[in-house]
Amino acid sequence: MAFTDYYKILEIPKNASAEDIKKAYRKLARKFHPDLNPKDKEANKKFQLINEANEVLSDPEKRKKYDQYGEDWAHADQFEKARQNQQHTSRQQSEDPFAGNFGGGEYSDFFEQLFGAGAGRRSTKFRGQDYQAELHLPLRDAAKAHQQTLTVNEKNIRITIPAGVEDAQVIKLKGHGAPGANGGASGDLYITFVITPDPVFKRSGNDLYTTINLELYIAVLGGEVTVDTLDGGKIKLKVKPETQNGTKTRLKGKGFPVYKQEGTSGDLYVTYNILIPQNLTQKQKELFSELSKLK
């Protein structure tokens, strides 16, 4: 456990006055407050430290202890035992409304060793932190409505995922975040869907793209090919004679299901990749040679 220099965190000298501490805290809190830095884990960590530094330095008694034992934190244990024996449990609340605990309630090991676990708790009700989670779904699973059970902090949550969820789409599960402090409401759980790419189908919005190989003879003379669809079905496609490499065909309504619009789907675009025959027999070579002469 490393020593935490609270003065350095608040960017103030050791002889800073109470007013200097308050000003420094307000300035840094505005910069790193979680409400102003959504999804920024680094800012949230920094804010916790700023909060913790303020918690200690804005309380004259804690500041005194920190100044006395802080550098030599390894002795804090002995100090803590002595403190408990004396039942010296003064945990005065600061009058400063800015010295609030911003819903986190998490303190560093350093803080807890020096001041004891729970030293930072206050009587004000705070809503629990929101949790952020990612749910990775294969593209094919995202195309079907299905139920999934998530385990968040050892609790199982069953959710129904509608067909057609988008990559990076966020859903909110109210009250499934961290429990509130001092009787405050629980936070919410935000789930971001991460749709993992499929080797066969690429998705763009509600449309799907796929590439199929086409024999040269079918491309030249025309014919039929079978295309797989995302739901496992098969569609027969007529190929026009003299189809060029890279030609695209649109299959209306065979793409990705539209979110919360049952029965509606985007389109499927099929691109032909014409295969040039390999390992030709002598006869085939002769015929191609003849063809080339007819140009």
Added chain:
Amino acid sequence: MSDQEVIPLEICCSRYHIEQTFIQTLEEYGLISIQYQETKQFIHPDDVPQLEQYSRLYYELNINVPGIDALQHLLEKIRKLQQESTELRHRLNIYE
């Protein structure tokens, strides 16, 4: 909407230790909506997390309501940019 579905303003105020005028100012700036039933004012439960956030900004960070309004616009922009950046990052994966 029935009475059970909304929270009377005075209950919100006493629970969060905030003044009614603060909520009314938020409403003037279009940051929160107050529902009126006869002479009573109510808040919809869906608006409570937003109200909590605004009261943290106002009471803990000393940001006034016009400042919260401006922040709200910027936060919305950040949210959209973050979403766009995630979408683009994933779209890049498709073509890689």
